[in-house]
Amino acid sequence: MNPTRTLATAGRVLTQIRHDPRTVVLLLVVPALLIGLVAWIFTDTPVFQTIGPAILALFPFIVMFLVTSITTLRERRTGTLERLLSMPLGRSDFILGYTLAFGVLAVVQALIASGYALWVCGLDVAGDPWLLVAVAVTDAVLGSTLGLFASAFARTEFQVVQFMPLLVFPQILLGGIFLPRDQLPAGLQELSDWLPLSHAVDALNAVATDSHDAAYVGGQLLIIGAFAVAAVVFGALTLQRRTT
Template structure:
C-alpha cells in the first residue's frame, strides 16, 4: 500500500460527495432523524434507553451499506474503477481510499446521532461515551466494507439494493435487537454467532449498562473490526487490473 495514493483516492471520493449535498444530508442526518422518531414513538426514556444503543449501530450500518454499494457500483459501471486500475495503483490503495473517505463521513454521522441521543433524547450511557462512539463508527465501517464488497456482484444500482435482504436484514433480525440471542433456537443462535452485527450490538449494550471495559467487550470490538477489514480485502480481490 502507498499512503499517498490511498489519500488521493480518499480526497477524490470526498470531493465527489461535496458536490452531492443530498447524499451528504442523508448520510449525516438520517440516522439522527430516525433516533428522534424512535424516541417519540416509544415516548418513554426508559424504553428508548434500552433499545437505542443497538439502533445506534444498526442505522449507520444500514445506511452506509446502501450508500457505499450504490456509489461504488456507479464507479464500476462508468468504468472509473477500470481506468484507475490501468494506473500504477494497488487494489488495496483504491479500496482503503474508499474506506477512509466513507469512514470520515461515518465518524461525523455517528457523532451527530450519538450526540443528539445523549444530550437531547435522554439516552443514558453508563460506560465511556468515547467507547460508544468507537463501536458505532466500527458498525458504520462494517456496513461500508460490506457495501464495497457486494458492489462487485451487482450489475445495476437496483440490483445492489436487492443485496440488502441477503447481507443486511438477516443480521438486523438476528443481532438481538428484537429477541435476546439466548432465547433463539439453536440454529438461529448459531447463525447470529457468525454475524458480525451481533457482536457490535452486544458491545453497544454493554457500554450503556456497565462502566467496565472487559475482555468480552474487547473481543467484540476486535471481531467487528476484523470482519470489516476482511470485507475490504475481499473487495480488493474483485478488482481487475487492465493493461493500458
Template sequence: MSVTITLATVARVLTQIRHDKRTVVVLLSVPSALLVLLRYIFGDRVDIFDQIGLTLLGIFPFISMFLITSVAMLRERTSGTLERLLSTPTHKADLLFGYGIAFALLAAVQATVAAAVAYGLLGLQSQGSFGMVIIIAITTAVLGSSTGLLTSAFARTEFQALQFAPAVILPQLLLCGLIWPREQMAWPLQAASDLLPLRYAADAMTEVGTFPTPTTTMLRDLLILIVFTIALLLAATATLRRRAA
C-alpha cells in the same frame, strides 16, 4: 500499496460526496430523525429507549454506509472509472482502503451528530462513555462500507445493488438481539447469529450501556468487527478487475 495514492483516493471520494448535498443531508439527518421517532414511540419507557436507541447507534452507520458504498462502487465499475484507475499506479488496496477511510470519516460525523441528538436532546443514558459509542459506530460503518464494496461486484445496476440490502441487513437485524434476546432463540438461530457481524456490534453497545469502563467482552466484540472488516476488504479486492464490470 501507496499512502499517497490512498490519501488521494480518500480526497476524491470525499469531494464527490461533498458535491452531492442531498446525500449528505440524508446521511446526517435520517439516523437522528429515526431516533427522535423511536423516543416518542416508547413514550415514558425511557429504559427501553436507552437499550434499543443505544444499539441502533451502532447499527445505523452499518446500514447507511453499506447502501452508499455499494451504489458508489457500482458507479465506479459501470462508468469505466474503475478500469481507468486500475490502469494507473493505483493498487486495488489503495482504492478499497481509500474508500474505507473516506467513509470512516463520514461515519464519524454521522455518528457524532446522531449520538449528540440521542444524548443531548433525547436524554439517552448509558454507563459507558460517549467516546466508546462513537468508536463502535465508526467501526460498524467501515464494516458496512467493506460489505458494500464486496456486494457491488455482484450487481449490474444500482437497483440490483440495492436489492442486496434486505438479504444482507434484515437477517442481521432479526438475529443480533435487537428484537428478541439471542439467549431465548432456538440454538440454530443462535449459531447463525454468531456468524453475523452486527451481532457483535449490538453486544458491544450493550456492554457500553451496562458498564462504565470497557470490558473484555466489548473489546473482544470490537476486535471481531475489525477482523470481519479486514476479511471483507480482502474479499472485495479479489473482485476488482482491470476491465469494467
C-alpha cells in the same frame, strides 16, 4: 499499495461527496433523525432506553452500506474505475482509498448519531459514553466495508438493494434487536455469532447497561474490526474493472 495514491483516491471521493448535498444529508443527518423519531415514538415509555443502543448500531450501519455500495458500483458502471486502473493505481489503492474516505464519513456520522442519541434524545448510558461512541463508529465503518464488498458482485443499483436481504436483513433479525440473542431458538444463536452486527449490538448493550467490563467491549470491537478487514480484502480480490 501506494499511500500517496490511496490518499489521492480518498480525497477525490470526499470531494465528490462534498459537492452532493443530498448524499451528505443522507450520510450525516438521516441516521440521527431516525433515532430521534424512534425516541419520539416511545416518549414517556422505557422502550427507547431498551432498544436505543441497538438502534444506534442499526441505522448508521444500513445507511453506510447503501451509500458506499452504490457509489462504488457507479464508478464501475461509468468506466471511471477502468480508467483509473489503466493508470498506476492498483486495486488495493482503490479499495483502501474508498475505505478511508467512507471511514472518515462513518466516523463523523457515528459521532453525530451518538451525540444526538445521548444528549438530545436522552439515551441513558450506565457505562462510559465514549466507549459507546467507539462501538458506534466501528459499526458504521463495518457498514462501509460490507458495502464495498457487495458492490463487487452487483451490476446495477437495484442489485445492490437486492443484497440487503442477504447481507443486512439476517443480521437485523438475529442481531439481538428484536429478541435477546440468548433467547433465540437452537441453531440461530450459533448462527448469530457469525454475524458482525450481533457483536456491535452486544457491545452497545454492554456499555449502556454497564453489564461487562471494557475488556469484553474491546473484544467485541476486535471481532467487528476483523469482519471489516475481511470485507476489504475480499472486496479488493473480487473487484471488477467494469460492469457489463
